[in-house]
Amino acid sequence: MFSKILIANRGEIACRVIRTARKLGIRTVAVYSDADRHSLHVAMADEAIHIGPAPSRESYLCGDKILAAALKTKAEAIHPGYGFLSENAGFAKACAEQGVVFIGPPLGAIEAMGSKSAAKTIMEKAGVPLVPGYHGDDQSPALIKKHANAMGYPVLLKAAAGGGGKGMRQVWSEAEFDEALNAAKREAMNAFGDDKMLVEKYLTQPRHVEIQVFCDNHSNGVYLFERDCSVQRRHQKVVEEAPAPGMDPALRSAMGEAALTAAQAISYAGAGTVEFLLDHDGSFYFMEMNTRLQVEHPVTEMITHQDLVEWQLRVAADEILPLSQDQLRIDGHSFETRIYAEDPDKDFLPVTGTLSYLETPLETPHVRVETGVRQGDEVSVYYDPMIAKLVVWGRDRDSALRRLQQALSEYRIGGMTTNLSFLYNLISTEPFRAADLDTGFIEKHQSLIFKKDGELLEQYLPFAALYLALAQTQAALAAAAHVDANSPWNRADAWRVHGSRQHKFSIRVHSVEHLLIVDQQGDGPSSRYLVSHNGQTRTLQGNLVGNHLIADMDGHRQKLQVTEDNNHISLFCNNHVLNFSRQLPDIADQADMQHAGGLTAPMNGTLVTQLVKVGQPVEAGTPLLVMEAMKMEHTIKAPAAGQVKQFFFAAGELVDGGALLVDFEKKENE
Known part of the structure; x- marks a missing residue:
């Protein structure tokens, strides 16, 4: 076994590998960029080497820097994690040339599966079933489009070198094809340095089921059963589970054997995942093989009670597999x-910022929190916006689902918008509980998943008003302790000589302003607050103790948690969170609003390309420019018919969220 390894990755997977290495008595070396100097994986490792600026292409994607760090620290092996260099054949070859073990499959296997199109050719020859499609070398846009037209729409464009939803587009008609192909190729080149594409028939209601395989260097191979990863957004997985619901032994065996056939066809060794599309009639089709550990590997570990990172290390050290197929059980x-740090209400737009408050569920043998961040850490524009993975186990699907609901309700993140409430809503829907899953689950059940937020907003807003009133009173009392406590100017309870004691709070939730009127009756802890909003009045009493709000609304007593950072307030109640900010009076001179017709950046990112020319007439909805943030592209479109008067950023330039991108002029008759 190795005595020291270097981890060529960051975040939660680096922390995950460090934990297993420590268990086995292996010393670890971390690498870090400027942005990660104070990150958790650096703190956990025994040693750490700086490898460059924040952009991954200047740090985590620089194989020469990482290999130099391994040689400098005398690390015997490199664990690549997932993403970055984990499936980079050139890096694996460079490691071999320097005598450093690459903790992954043989070079030939990476090369064989590195191209989706080449992989499909190999699988076709091995007899593994494939989705109909074109994966040839001729990349003429006209030829790719010809194959798409022949297959019939919808079709799926995929980057041949890709993964994780990057360089992937659904195309529903011939009219959409050219724009979708250009966008997919551009995104693929940005993510992988390769814009080769393949196109295949898009199955409208398949399940995404993948098989975990493991092979060693002694001709042994096993499959550790399956994972269902059907619940996705933007082709990226959101919820994964193991085993797959409704999987009978015969189908499990057939898919497992097909996955092993795929692995053996390329003389595989190490951890790998063979991904299939499973149709409603039980037929399944090879999609791709990932020659690395998957993000969702913990669910397999939970149902098999095996440490897959330990398996990787043992195989890389030329040991035999710890178990045979007949020894594995579910x-x-x-x-x-x-x-994720993202806004589900804005099409899952990534969010950057500081994790000003972070409280995770209690970890037990049945609840795991896989993360690479701590309270106070920054979610930056440079890397994937995933904050953590929450993993639970139960004796059956129902008990595991109940445990997941409880753990999500106990997760607290303040300082930025996340998908926590979205996840709770999703797993609480009846179709999810009934395991009625397919890759279009979120789109199909959007009304069920999102309707609760709108319904609960009116319930949460009175609590927000109560918190603001109590916090205002507390602040005034603290200030009065240092001056004349009897002065009426130091009171913040809306006291006035004549008329009711009334507070008015304007708060912003999801870019929408809400005016809350609060009539305060009484003094001190016994005060009653009548909160009015949209013609509805609720009666509240409460007390603010630290960051806990004890609130009684219409006779219903509840305990809520509140965090506030730079006017970003998070109110945690039951299974949801209300993120809002208090709107302060706007004293800006209207003459300063010279860019009223401008379009602003929805997040920090990089401007990829301008799609129209200055002065060119455009219709409403015309794509104007493309931004890239956190590995995903976002298209900014014309809000109405008109023209671009000026672009404020050129391709390749970094853009801050909220920065003015375009000076846009509407047509006069619009």
Whole structure:
């Protein structure tokens, strides 16, 4: 076994590998960029080497820097994690040339599966079933489009070198094809340095089921059963579970054997995942093989009670597999949810900022929190916006789901918008409980998933008003302790000589302003607050103790948690969170609003390309420019018919969220 390894990655996977290495008595070396100098994985490792600026292409994607760090620290092996260099054949070859073990499959296997199109050719020859499509070398846009037209729409464009939803587009008609192909190729080149594409028939209601395989260097191979990863957004997995619901032994065996056939066809060794589309009639089709550990590997670990990172290390050290196929068993059920810094109400737009408050569920043998961040850490524009993975186990699917609901309700993140409430809503829907899953689950059940937020907003807003009133009173009392406590000017309870004691709070939730009118009756802890909003009045009493709000609304007593950072307030209630900010009086001179017709950046990112020319007439909805943030592209479109008067950023330039991108002029008759 190795005595020291270097981890060529960051975040939660680096922390995950460090934990297993420590268990085995292996010393670890971390690498870090400027942005990660104070990150958790650096703090956990025994040693750490700086490898460059924040952009991954200047740090985590620089194989020469990482290999130099391994040689400098005398690390015997490199664990690549997932993403970055984990499936980079050139890096694996460079490691071999320097005598450093690459903790992954043989070079030939990476090369064989590195191209989706080449992989499909190999699988076709091996007899693994494929989705109909074109994956040839001729990349003429006209030829790709010809194959798409022949297959019939919808079709799916995929980057041949890609993964994780990057360089992927659904195309529903011939009219959409050219724009979709250009966008997919551009995104693929940005993510992988390769814009080769393949196109295949898009199955409208498939399940995404993948098989975990493991092979060693002694001709042994096993499959550790399956994971259902059907619940996705933007082709990226959101909820994963193992085993797959409704999987009978015959189908499990057939898919497992097909996955092993795929692995053996390329003389595989190490951890790998063979991804299939499973149709409603039980037929399944090879999609791709990932020659690395997957993000969702913990659900497999939970149901098999095996440490897959330990398996990787043992295989890389030329040991035989710890178990044979007949020794592997499924025990219970496991879920994983991916917690992201993103706004589900804005088409899952990534969010950057500081994790000003972070409280995770209590970890037990049945609840795992896989993360690479701590309270106070920054979620930056440079990397994926995933904050953590929440993993649970139960004796069956129902008990695991209940445990997941409880754990999500106990997760607290303040300082930025996340998908926590979205995840809770999703897993609480009846179709999810009934395991009625397919890759279009979120779109199909959007009304069920999102309707609760609108319904609960009116319930939460009175609590927000109560918190603001109590916090205002507390602040005034603290200030009065240092001056004349009897002066009426030091009171903040809306006291006035004549008329009711009334507070008015304007708060912003999801870019929408809400005016809350609060009539205060009485003094001190016994005060009653009548909160009015949209013609409805609720009666509240309460007390603010630290960051806990004890509130009684219409006779219903509840305990809520509140965090506030730079006027970003998070109110945690039951299974949801209300993020809002208090709107302060706007004293800006209207003459300063010279860019009223401008379009602003929805997040920090990089401007990829301008799609129209200055002065060119455009219709409403015309794409004007493309931004890239956190590995995903976002298109800014014309809000109405008109023209661009000026672009304020050129391709390749970094853009701050909220910065003015375009000076846009509407047509006069609009």
